[in-house]
Amino acid sequence: MKKAVYRSYGPPEVIQIVDVLKPEPDMNEVLVRIEASSVTRADTMMRQGAPKYGRLFLGLFKPKNTALGTGFSGVIEAAGAGVSAFKIGDEVFGEKLFSNGCNAEFLCIAEDLVIGIKPNNITHMEAAPICDGFLTSYNFLKDIANVRQGQHLLINGASGSLGSAAVQLAKLMGAKVTGICSTKNVNFVKSIGADNVLDYTKVSMNTIEDKYDIIYDSVGTLSYKVVKRLISSNGLFMTPVLSAHILWHILWHPKKVKFAATGIKKTDELKRLFLELTDFFNRGKLHTNIDKTYTLSEIAEAHHYLETGRKVGNIAIINQ
Numbered sequence: 001m002k003k004a005v006y007r008s009y010g011p012p013e014v015i016q017i018v019d020v021l022k023p024e025p026d027m028n029e030v031l032v033r034i035e036a037s038s039v040t041r042a043d044t045m046m047r048q049g050a051p052k053y054g055r056l057f058l059g060l061f062k063p064k065n066t067a068l069g070t071g072f073s074g075v076i077e078a079a080g081a082g083v084s085a086f087k088i089g090d091e092v093f094g095e096k097l098f099s100n101g102c103n104a105e106f107l108c109i110a111e112d113l114v115i116g117i118k119p120n121n122i123t124h125m126e127a128a129p130i131c132d133g134f135l136t137s138y139n140f141l142k143d144i145a146n147v148r149q150g151q152h153l154l155i156n157g158a159s160g161s162l163g164s165a166a167v168q169l170a171k172l173m174g175a176k177v178t179g180i181c182s183t184k185n186v187n188f189v190k191s192i193g194a195d196n197v198l199d200y201t202k203v204s205m206n207t208i209e210d211k212y213d214i215i216y217d218s219v220g221t222l223s224y225k226v227v228k229r230l231i232s233s234n235g236l237f238m239t240p241v242l243s244a245h246i247l248w249h250i251l252w253h254p255k256k257v258k259f260a261a262t263g264i265k266k267t268d269e270l271k272r273l274f275l276e277l278t279d280f281f282n283r284g285k286l287h288t289n290i291d292k293t294y295t296l297s298e299i300a301e302a303h304h305y306l307e308t309g310r311k312v313g314n315i316a317i318i319n320q
């Protein structure tokens, strides 16, 4: 089978498509024929070995795990003798977290990990990226902030993968949402449910007078120093993007400023959030926006596009 690998850190051109043996499922694993997979900012960072301190985990001089791709959607082709939750032919989706390997034709995954039945009302292309933007933002909105009815959220990067998921989730949780994006994405952010949209090319954060219960900086471009006056007295500033600036503010205001790496959350907690999200999708409450699709052999091009920082929602690799 074909599989994307990177054997050294570097630009998208380090990615190669290689032929490897089709994996065989263990007792508690299913073999999934992958129809679609995600390509995310986390994948590009792993490929670059960036930030450099990440190499302590990824491999000091070259990647220990050469496989790429965390999110998948496909069809179960075989199952180990101990598998009880799924059967051959089931359409499933999920995420392999740091073990990667979803940018390929097949993968094996244990049934108790982050895998579930794909909602019938969405395609494999729409299901594959759910564990990036939706799972990450749901962790922030539900487990970290516990967003409640009537709260007002300011979501920066509202047109990205995490941001567009957060806008929809916050509305579903009964909040009022103001999204921040550039001019070209204003209509998109309104279309996914934002009550107000601020165009960051026209509005300066210094001139805003409103107060927000939660500011979710999904792309890490806001300065906490600048926006802290906009946060209500019991409010929160949260971001999925770690920087020295954010670490410093977490140190001084641990109750007010939050960062989390969703991928290192306990698997059973991730699975709980994943199953709740699946239920929302089954009920037609959420929608994955796909900006562009690529084939597996075009994956380097997909990484280049991701690195522009301009994608709207998600991108997907479609297996032919």
Ligand SMILES: NC(=O)c1ccc[n+]([C@@H]2O[C@H](COP(=O)([O-])OP(=O)(O)OC[C@H]3O[C@@H](n4cnc5c(N)ncnc54)[C@H](OP(=O)(O)O)[C@@H]3O)[C@@H](O)[C@H]2O)c1
Pocket: 040, 041, 042, 132, 133, 136, 156, 157, 158, 159, 160, 161, 162, 163, 180, 181, 182, 183, 184, 185, 200, 218, 219, 220, 221, 239, 240, 241, 260, 261, 262, 263, 306, 309, 310, 311, 312, 313
């Ligand atoms: N901590 C975690 O667990 C975790 C998990 C997943 C991802 N992440 C991180 O989360 C971040 C966001 O990922 P993502 O996939 O959502 O990003 P993304 O989809 O690549 O973000 C692209 C979007 O950001 C917007 N944008 C760019 N500059 C902006 C600015 N100055 N202000 C407002 N919007 C701006 C762009 O819109 P315009 O073209 O309109 O500017 C574009 O639509 C990444 O750094 C990723 O590594 C963290």
